[in-house]
Amino acid sequence: MNVAVIGIGRIGLPLAVTIASRGHRVTGCDIDADRVARINRAENPLPDEAGLGDLLARTIADGSFRATTDTAAGVRDAAVILFAVRVDVDADGRADLSHLLAAVDTVAPALTPGALCIFDTTLPVGTTRRVLAPRLERGGRRLGEDLHVAFSPERLLMGRVIEDLTKYPKVVGGVDPEGGRLAADFYRQTFGGEVLLLSSAEAAELSKLAEGAYRDLNIALANELAMVADVHGLDIAEVIRAANSQPYSHIHVPGTGVGGHCIPVYPRFLMQGEGPSALSALGRAVNDAMPGYVVRRLAALLGGLEGRRVLVLGLTFRPDVAVTFHTNAVDLRRELEALGARVEGHDPLLTPEGIASLGFARAAEPLAGYDAAIVHSYHRAYAGLDWARIAPVVVDARNALDRAAVEAAGVRYLGVGRPPTPAS
Known part of the structure; x- marks a missing residue:
């Protein structure tokens, strides 16, 4: 099967070469010309990503993977298109979809009939159905007829992306029912692990935000407990060890906030006004302080x-x-x-x-x-x-x-x- 991965950065590149190593022909599309050139020379741009160097060298050598800056050409013969474009927050704390929307607008006119588009990122609830699928339809394909769309959040830790691709169940939700089924089948065939097919793209979107909010709030609790420990001259490490000896307690480790692509960002997707988010906002305030x-x-x-x-x-x-x-x-x-x-x-x-x-x-x-x-x-x-x-x-x-x-x-x-x- 021909597969295109849009965005070959920290998540997209390990994802692309892993799929290529599983018997598919993969084209990685990116706007960074220097990165594309290096990848096509089998030069690993992410040396801290375990196992990536070997997989990249092998898939470039056997021709199962290549990279290009010509995204339209890269998706023209692809049966499956995975969008691995990073979504951040803007100055107002709202999801910044600008890079992802630009990628969608480039891909839409080049889609082959029957193509399956999967958004393998993290998004505010409803974005796949209300924003992304209609933009894909502007290319002339009709959702549920000759275009299928699904959402499947990444559940990966940088540094061990390749390992995590098969370590955790893959969550999938379709915008159209056939899109969900096709995406679930694709992941089962490609990675061989458990796939959780949810009732909708929205359910899958919220499941990912639930993961991020849980971790952020858990760390906020750990940080608040640490501040209580400081008042009383206690060692929070001892306290947490004791609390976590009970099987229903899973308190994380306190520290100077939370960084990275995920945990500081995804709770803010819940804070955009689509639903109650007082708890997420409180967790963010505690950790940011x-x-x-x-x-x-x-x-x-x-x-x-x-x-x-x-x-x-x-x-x-x-x-x-x-x-x-x-x-x-x-x-x-x-x-x-x-x-x-x-x-x-x-x-x-x-x-x-x-x-x-x-x-x-x-x-x-x-x-x-x-x-x-x-x-x-x-x-x-x-x-x-x-x-x-x-x-x-x-x-x-x-x-x-x-x-x-x-x-x-x-x-x-x-x-x-x-x-x-x-x-x-």
């Missing part, structure tokens, strides 16, 4: 931050993945600078230009002589750091460090919802 809360705790510990040199370690949104979308490292920098600190950033996964693009002065090697260090993303490369040389105080922004090891180095430890090491 955490960088400032942690910086104020550090300021209290040091007796102020005016003129203090502070190092932020790990600027990506999570460890060992070179992605900076909505990273809370930027929020930490802003809060630190607001209290007069002189802030530098370090991240082994980013180029000097990437560090500068986040507004950080780049930390010079060797890392030493700071008044405090904040570990935002604890990359594997940081496992052997000499904490005593770096700073006398280390803030564990994700409660990811070995507290005993930090204190054994003679350094004061401060976690989120964890008492600081007493002054010696």
Whole structure:
């Protein structure tokens, strides 16, 4: 079967080469000419994505996968078109569909009769039926006759996309009944895992938003409990371990907010006015406030931050993945600078230009002589750091460090919802 994947970025490229490796002929379409050229040379643009390099090299070599900037040509003979175009939020917190709509408008006139279009992304409820399917029909095809449309949200973690494609059930919902059935059959044949065919595209859209809102609210609860623990001088890690020993409790880990493509974004799709969203808004408010809360705790510990040199370690949104979308490292920098600190950033996964693009002065090697260090993303490369040389105080922004090891180095430890090491 000929398949086209629209958008070959963090999700689309691993998805495309995996489908190609399963016996389909896949064309990846993207507007980034440099990325397309590199991919066609079998150069992996995502070295932190497990297994991608080998699959890309193999599928390029055997001709089952190719990339192009000519999207219309790329979809002309495709029986299935997967849209993996990222949807973000605009300045008002509403879904920004501009890139996805541009892709749809390019694809619509080139669709082959009977084509199945699947939106493999995350969208506000009703978007597939009310916005995207009608735009596809503008190309001359009629929904339910010679055009079928379905929604199937990505349920993937960056860094292990290929593994996750078959790890979790694939959720599918059709705009037209045949679209749902065809999409479910396609995923069963391609990935061989469980497929949950829901009653509609709207049900599938809401299921994805439910996942994101649950995680955001769970983290907000963990963060609120951490602040209670701080009031009473308790260690939230101990408290959560005890709570989670009960099988109905699954409290997550507190930290300085939530970053990335997903969790900070998708609850806002519920907050656009299509239904009640007070709880989602509250979770967002709690998590968005955490960088400032942690910086104020550090300021209290040091007796102020005016003129203090502070190092932020790990600027990506999570460890060992070179992605900076909505990273809370930027929020930490802003809060630190607001209290007069002189802030530098370090991240082994980013180029000097990437560090500068986040507004950080780049930390010079060797890392030493700071008044405090904040570990935002604890990359594997940081496992052997000499904490005593770096700073006398280390803030564990994700409660990811070995507290005993930090204190054994003679350094004061401060976690989120964890008492600081007493002054010696």
